Amino acid sequence: MTILVFLDPAHPAGRLADAATPTILATDQGVTRGDGVFESLLAIDGVPRKIQAHLARLAVSARTMDLTIPSAATWQAAITTALTAYAATAASPATDVPATDDGGSGPAGAAAAASSAGGSAPAEDQCVVKLIATRGPEGGNSPTAWVTVSAVSPSLAVQREKGLAVMLLERGYDSDLAARAPWLLMGAKTLSYAVNMAALRHAHSQGADDVIFTSSDELVLEGPTSSVLLAHISDDSGVPVKRLITPHLDTGILPGTTQGALFAAAKAAGWELGYGPVTPADLLDADAVWLISSLRLLAPVNTIDGHEVGAAAIRAELTSELAALLAQTL
Known part of the structure; x- marks a missing residue:
């Protein structure tokens, strides 16, 4: 299960969208050129952790790239909307692959396991929040920004444990x-x-x-x-x-x-x-x-x-x- 919320000026709290439906333009420079920035953070019991540090780093990354992105307050509103929607549907069967740090699973992540090592909380209380901003469609001047919330991959607990x-x-x-x-x-x-x-x-x-x-x-x-x-x-x-x-x-x-x-x-x-x-x-x-x-x-x-x-x-x-x-x- 993945929750998707776009940062949209017409929707101050963010605009919920169907993560299973294509919604990014084929000409978006984040897709065609990797021209954008992102952050991944952990949320526990619906509360994003170290959010100010992540938003500050996102802003620095954007400035380094001369990329205009929404304000910290706008990101926080969209994050709240996404986490609220995730909590409301968390009991539904997961249909998406859980988010990982590395985009896949190596030998240590081949099996699923639960562990409290590595400074973690119980897996069922955790989710992954991703903040993404691109330069937007080619030829335009309108950045695209969105938030996703999804489950934490069990392979990460394996890596901490083993x-x-x-x-x-x-x-x-x-x-x-x-x-x-x-x-x-x-x-x-x-x-x-x-x-x-x-x-x-x-x-x-x-x-x-x-x-x-x-x-x-x-x-x-x-x-x-x-x-x-x-x-x-x-x-x-x-x-x-x-x-x-x-x-x-x-x-x-x-x-x-x-x-x-x-x-x-x-x-x-x-x-x-x-x-x-x-x-x-x-x-x-x-x-x-x-x-x-x-x-x-x-x-x-x-x-x-x-x-x-x-x-x-x-x-x-x-x-x-x-x-x-x-x-x-x-």
Whole structure:
């Protein structure tokens, strides 16, 4: 089941439409060129999580692309309409494929399972809210914007519970490119995800679940649909010191809303925080590594290119601790 609501000036609260009926023009530049922006966020018990952070990132992405989109208040009204309609029809049999982070299911997502790990709430209380805005039909000056609400894929719970086999893939540019070439829109969440999806398909064909991109000068960037975190645990005169690290944004990666929320919670809990640069060797030397995103939440990385990350017991302990902190932000 998917609920579709268009942002329409004639309908201040949004216009409900049939998601099973074609409603986007064939000439829409979001379809023909991937010219648009989007956000995906989790809603629990009908309440969208980190909505201000997602709306702020959507606005930044749009400004980066010189794209005019509706106001935050207009998006919020449409989101409310969509979530209300979803709740009213949630008891109906699902007819659509549940939304996923990666557009498909790799080896770790082949089976369905329910889990409370990774900072998640019970699956029946969750849904996925997607915000999409395009430049509109070719030759016009009227952006198209809509909201969808759909179920969360059970495969995401599997990834949180079982962990991931990840492979490193070069993204094809050096870590300084974002500053030299702003027209490449690095750091914006655009609809042009063909390369990201191709990377995931390649990983699946090689028996891996997901990907961590690296730059040509061998720095860790991000996953195709996630941010990268790593943890180091050290001893200071018998007192454990826990440090959580993520690659810095200067490399042109997307600022992670869920990573930011977890960092704030971890800092309040006494963790030290660090921001890149991070190398592949740093990942393999870490006590634990995770991929984190708004839908998947916190998924531990078991192996990178076939090499185990840390010790399984420590990885599980740290995942449990951080998942509990992340759950406080949901």
